Amino acid sequence: MLQVSYIRDNREQVLERLAVKNFKQPGLVDEIIRLDNDRKQTQSRMDNVSAEANAAAKQIGDLMRAGKKEEAEEIKSKTGALKEDVRLLGEALSAIESELQQKLVLLPNLPHSSVPKGLTPEDNEVVLENGNKPNLPANALPHWELAAKYNLIDFELGVKITGAGFPVYKGKGAKLQRALINYFIDEAEKAGYSEVIVPLLVNEASGFGTSQLPDKEGQMYFVGIDNLYLIPTAEVPITNMYRDVILKADELPVKNCGYTPCFRREAGSYGSHVRGLNRLHQFDKVEIVQVAHPDESYKVLEQMSGHVQGLLQKLGLPYRVLRLCGGDMGFGSALTYDMETWSAAQQRWLEVSSVSNFETFQSNRLKLRFRNAEGKTQLAHTLNGSALALPRIVATLLENNQSEKGIKIPEVLVPYTKFEWID
RNA sequence: GGAGAGAUGCCUGAGAGGCCGAAAGGAUCAGUUUGCUAAACUGACGUACUGGAAACGGUACCGAGGGUUCGAAUCCCUCUCUCUCCGCCA
Numbered sequence: 132m133l134q135v136s137y138i139r140d141n142r143e144q145v146l147e148r149l150a151v152k153n154f155k156q157p158g159l160v161d162e163i164i165r166l167d168n169d170r171k172q173t174q175s176r177m178d179n180v181s182a183e184a185n186a187a188a189k190q191i192g193d194l195m196r197a198g199k200k201e202e203a204e205e206i207k208s209k210t211g212a213l214k215e216d217v218r219l220l221g222e223a224l225s226a227i228e229s230e231l232q233q234k235l236v237l238l239p240n241l242p243h244s245s246v247p248k249g250l251t252p253e254d255n256e257v258v259l260e261n262g263n264k265p266n267l268p269a270n271a272l273p274h275w276e277l278a279a280k281y282n283l284i285d286f287e288l289g290v291k292i293t294g295a296g297f298p299v300y301k302g303k304g305a306k307l308q309r310a311l312i313n314y315f316i317d318e319a320e321k322a323g324y325s326e327v328i329v330p331l332l333v334n335e336a337s338g339f340g341t342s343q344l345p346d347k348e349g350q351m352y353f354v355g356i357d358n359l360y361l362i363p364t365a366e367v368p369i370t371n372m373y374r375d376v377i378l379k380a381d382e383l384p385v386k387n388c389g390y391t392p393c394f395r396r397e398a399g400s401y402g403s404h405v406r407g408l409n410r411l412h413q414f415d416k417v418e419i420v421q422v423a424h425p426d427e428s429y430k431v432l433e434q435m436s437g438h439v440q441g442l443l444q445k446l447g448l449p450y451r452v453l454r455l456c457g458g459d460m461g462f463g464s465a466l467t468y469d470m471e472t473w474s475a476a477q478q479r480w481l482e483v484s485s486v487s488n489f490e491t492f493q494s495n496r497l498k499l500r501f502r503n504a505e506g507k508t509q510l511a512h513t514l515n516g517s518a519l520a521l522p523r524i525v526a527t528l529l530e531n532n533q534s535e536k537g538i539k540i541p542e543v544l545v546p547y548t549k550f551e552w553i554d
Numbered sequence: 555g556g557a558g559a560g561a562u563g564c565c566u567g568a569g570a571g572g573c574c575g576a577a578a579g580g581a582u583c584a585g586u587u588u589g590c591u592a593a594a595c596u597g598a599c600g601u602a603c604u605g606g607a608a609a610c611g612g613u614a615c616c617g618a619g620g621g622u623u624c625g626a627a628u629c630c631c632u633c634u635c636u637c638u639c640c641g642c643c644a
Contacts, residue, residue, distance in 0.1 A: 170603095171603090171604075174603065174604065174613080175603095175604060175605075175612085175613090177613080178603090178605095178612055178613040178614085179612075179613090181612085181613060182612055182613070184624080184625090185612095185613090185625085187624065187625090188572075188624050188625040189625080190624090191624050191625070192573090192624085192625065193572085195572085196572080196573090203624085204624095206624075207624045208624090209624090210625090211624085213624095214624085377564095377600095377601090498601095508601080508602095
């Protein structure tokens with residue numbers, strides 16, 4: 132959520148930045164400013180009347196104690212009108228405030244100055260490409276066939292138990308999952324992130340804090356009986372650990388990592404591009420989260436991007452890094468890098484990570500602040516990234532490392548899998 | 555799920571209708587004293603909105619929301635959460 136004071140002071144720039152994100156209702160900006168003017172005016176009128184009423188009440192108390200009952204009664208008789216005024220102004224104020232809030236949550240975050248204009252994924256900017264794309268023989272198999280061939284993943288069984296998009300991992304397939312999770316967590320800890328294990332269900336306040344709510348309910352599974360949402364990403368519970376927190380400046384940056392399953396309804400996405408592991412309703416992911424000083428957050432974003440790239444390099448996967456264009460970015464993000472691995476058998480790039488700086492967009496909702504050099508509270512910046520999401524890593528690993536002998540496990544994983552080949 | 559107790563500032567904890575934005579202690583920060591450490595002393599020390607160049611003001615907030623009252627942390631109602639006991643249970 133953008134800060135109203137920022138919108139007021141930077142109206143032109145806000146409009147210009149929103150345009151980069153192809154925001155459809157620029158008129159909201161002026162409505163918000165107008166509502167905030169109303170808010171201020173009403174607030175200050177109410178404050179004045181309240182001050183008057185407070186003074187009268189105090190006077191009555193003093194007179195009563197002094198035994199001047201009649202004078203007290205006289206003032207009492209005048210307070211009725213004040214009371215009514217306060218009530219009316221209060222009602223007006225909350226109406227304005229809720230309208231303001233409703234409009235405010237409709238504004239997406241402003242994209243960073245480096246974000247390219249554009250509408251679709253085609254407009255994303257390729258920042259770099261790394262690693263060698265393997266040349267597979269013509270009979271190379273896509274991962275869903277490899278998964279069947281080596282009995283690693285049973286998609287049908289998942290359908291029986293739950294439905295499409297909930298695979299059952301078996302044998303070396305299951306072990307590979309655990310190996311990747313442990314490897315990713317260990318690597319994150321080496322990079323200074325401390326591990327947390329967090330709830331997989333979150334309340335509405337948490338969903339609001341990281342900007343899944345309102346509006347994106349449809350993307351999350353909802354447990355109505357208890358009013359809880361299944362997390363679509365560990366970003367939600369981990370970032371919300373710092374909701375309503377004021378950190379000390381020297382506590383920044385805060386670095387956490389955590390493994391969780393993630394649940395996404397993915398309503399409306401079907402077809403050949405979502406076969407196998409390409410898109411699931413439940414998948415595993417290790418997430419890295421940082422709370423950073425505003426002056427440092429872009430440096431931190433690069434570090435996080437570097438961390439993710441390091442993982443891909445160590446796994447020997449060819450990848451590229453995209454800087455998302457305005458139209459393809461998430462609602463709350465100011466700058467997002469997507470990392471994609473090259474899936475040789477499918478001949479396409481698969482998104483395996485997304486690293487974003489939210490600047491103060493989330494922290495404003497979260498009331499996540501730190502005490503700055505002047506001793507004042509200031510909103511911190513929040514960042515997060517997948518490091519990494521497992522399914523498409525598994526897909527790429529299986530496809531790219533296949534040979535007649537079987538599937539070769541990357542060296543760095545062998546200590547975790549305890550086997551070198553899937554055969 | 556049943557019964558009871560409770561929710562106050564960074565923490566402990568007082569507060570019982572006006573003198574309470576809130577005692578006291580601890581923690582923290584600054585200063586004084588001191589050979590160092592420790593101790594002692596002095597002072598500062600919630601958040602948000604708002605007026606003001608600033609000094610300094612106004613308003614709101616004692617789990618949340620309503621109510622009673624001229625006046626509510628304090629009384630009443632509803633909700634949420636926590637704790638204890640019982641039941642169930644990995």
